[in-house]
Amino acid sequence: PLVLTSMLFCVSILLICRTCSSGTAPRITTHYTIHPRDKDPRWEGIEMERFADEADVVIVGGGPAGLSAAIRLKQLANEHEKELRVCLVEKASQIGAHTLSGACLEPSALTELFPDWKERGAPLNTPVTEDVFSILTEKHRIPVPMLPGLPMRNHGNYIVRLGNFVRWLGEQAEELGVELYPGYAASEVLFHEDGSVKGIATNDVGIAKDGSPKDIFERGMELHAKVTLFGEGCHGHLAKQLYKQFNLRENCEPQTYAIGLKELWTIDEKKWRPGRVEHSVGWPLNRNTYGGSFLYHLNEGEPLVALGFVIGLDYSNPYMSPFREFQRWKHHPFVAPTLEGGHRIAYGARALNEGGLQSIPKLTFPGGLLIGCSPGFMNVPKIKGTHTAMKSGMLAAEAIFSKITAENVDSETTGLHVPEYSDSLKSSWVWKELYSVRNIRPSFHNYFGLYGGMIYTGIFYWILRGKEPWTLKHCGLDANQLKPAKDCTPIDYPKPDGKISFDLLSSVALSGTNHEGDQPPHLTLKDDSVPVARNLGIYDGPEQRFCPAGVYEYVPLETGDGMRLQINAQNCVHCKTCDIKDPSQNINWVVPEGGGGPAYNGM
Secondary structure: OHHHHHHHHHHHHHOOEEEEOOEEEEOOOOOOOOOOHHHOHHHOOOOOOOOEEEEEEEEEOOOHHHHHHHHHHHHHHHHOOOOOOEEEEEOOOOOOOOOOOOOEEOOHHHHHHOOOOOOOOOOOOEEOOEEEEEEEOOOOEEEEOOOOOOOOOOOOOEEOOHHHHHHHHHHHHHHHOOEEEEOOOEEEEEEOOOOOEEEEEEOOEEEOOOOOEEEEEEOOOEEEEEEEEEOOOOOOHHHHHHHHHOOOOOOOOOOOEEEEEEEEEEOOHHHOOOOEEEEEEEOOOOOOOOEEEEEEEEEOOOEEEEEEEEEEOOOOOOOOOHHHHHHHHOOOOOOHHHHOOOEEEEEEEEEEEOOHHHHOOOOEEOOEEEOOOOOOOOEOOOOEOHHHHHHHHHHHHHHHHHHHOOOOOOOOOOOOOOOHHHHHHHOOHHHHHHHHOOOOOHHHOOOOOHHHHHHHHHHHHHHOOOOOOOOOOOOOOHHHOOOOHHHOOOOOOOOOOOOOOOOHHHHHHOOOOEOOOOOOOOEEEOOOOHHHHHHHHHHOOOHHHHOOOOOEEEEEOOOOOOEEEEEOHHHOOOOOHHHHHOOOOOEEEOOOOOOOEOOOOOO
8 A cells, every 4th residue: 555655646746747848837737627537546446427317408507598598498388388397507606696797788688588577576776867978088088979779878778786687587487497506517518429419517526626536526417408508608618619519610700709897886875876877988998999988876775886897808918907907997087086985895807798790609509509698699889788698598498498399309319409599599689689780899990999980880880770781800819819018018007096996806805706725726728838938928928917816927936947827716706808818728717616706796
C-alpha cells in the first residue's frame, strides 16, 4: 500500500505541469472535460454508473422560455385529458435565482399563456407611465423625442424584477404538475445509438479541486425523454455542443453578443417617479462602441430603481472594462442626482444575444429543440427578449404535444424530430417582429457608428417599418474584434468614490455568488499555456477587464520571472462573457456543481 500511495502521489505531481510547444505552463485546468478521468489512476475503481429516469419531455433551464414551454405542455395535457410527464432542471439553487434582466416586459406572450395573469397575482406592479430617451455628452444631455412606432417606446409595457416574475411562473408550473428540479445542472447531452438526443445527465458532485474524487463523490443522474428542450439562456453550455453535433449554425451568421451590468438601488423618495423609463446612448462610450444605459423607477412598495449599462462585445480596445464604464456613467450630471443619498442593494451581470434574425441557428434536430435566448430571439432595439422567449417556448410545446400524442408517431429516429416547431415559429409574430428590426444592430457598423445607426433606424424602421428589401450582415465573431494592445490606448478610469461608483469585488459581494470551493474550476482552458503566451502577450490580458466578477487575474509566478493566470472561479456570476470574448477562444465555460453561482433576489 505504501508503494502504491507513493506512485499515485508522483503521478499527481507530474500532472501539475503540462508540456506544450512554447515550454512548460503552470497547470490551471483540472476539469474532466479537458483531462478525461479514464486516463487518471485516481479514478480507478470508482463506481461510475448513473441512475436513469424517464419522462415524456425534459426541459433544460428554468427561465421564461423553459417555464412557458412546461406550462403550455401541461395546459394542453389537461385540456385533452392526457397524461404527460414534464421534468425541468435548473442549475440555480432556486427558480429565478440566476435570472437577470433590465427589465421592461412586453406582456403579449404572458397574456396568451395566462389571460387572467392579473387575477393570478403576476408580479407586474409598475406600468410604464413615462418614456425618456437621451444622447449623452460628457456634461450634457440631448433629448430625443419618443415618436409612436419607434422600438424604444414602452407604452403598454411593465417594469418588472424578472427574477420575481420567473419565480411566479415556476409556481404556476408546479400547480399544473410540472416537476421542477432546481439545483441540478445539466452537464451532458445523451444520445441514442442512431445519433438522436436521448436526454441529459446532471453533473457529478464531490470532485476535489485537483480533479480527484472525494469520499462523498456522487454520480449525476440521467433524464431520458422523447423530446428534450434546451432553454439554457444566452450562450448555453449544452447548446454549444449541439451546434457542432448537428451543424446547426451552417446556414446562419455568427451570433453576436453584449454584456449587461445591473444594480438595484433604494433612493430618496422625493426623487422617485414610479413608472418612469430612461434610456441613453453616447457618453462614456465613443461613437464606434455600441451600447447604452437604462434607469427604471419601480413601484415595489419602496423607492427602488433598477439601472444598468449594456455594451456590445464587438468592441475593439482590449483596455475597455465594461464594469468601469458602467461605474463612470453613473457620475453623469443627468444620472448622479437620482442616486445621491441612495443605497445600492444588488449587483449582477449577464451576456445577451444581439445577432437577431441573421444569427438564429437551425432550431430542431432529432430528439430536441432550442428555445428562448439560447438560439437568440432578442429584439435588440427594444432591448427585450422575454416576450419572444416565452412565445418560442409556447410554440415548441404545441408542436411537441401534437407529435407526442399522435396515434401513429412517424419518426425516423428514436428521439422525436419536430421540425413543425420551426415552421410555426416562422409564421408567428415573433419572426415578423425580428424581421422588421433585423438591420438595426448591424447598421451601426459604419464610419459614423452610433449616429449612422440612429439615422438608419429613423429612416428604414420608423418610415419604412423595416420592410427594406436587403439584409445587412454582422462583422463576425466578437472574439475576433479586439485589436492588439500595442495599437490601442489604455483607458484612464476614475477611482470609485464608494457612494455612487464602486470597486468590483464589493459589487460581486452583492450578487450573493457562492460555489463549493473544493471543486475543479468550471472556467476551463483548452490549453493552459495560451493565456500568458497570447492573451497577455498580445492583448495585455483583456479577460481581467471584460469579466464583470474579477474571476481572471494575472499574478507573478511563485518562482522565477513571468506571470501566470489565476482563475477565481468562486466569483463567477455565470454571465458567459469570457467564453464569448476571449480573443483566443480558449475558455470553455462548463457548469459547476448544481446550486452554485449568483443568488439574485429579484434581479
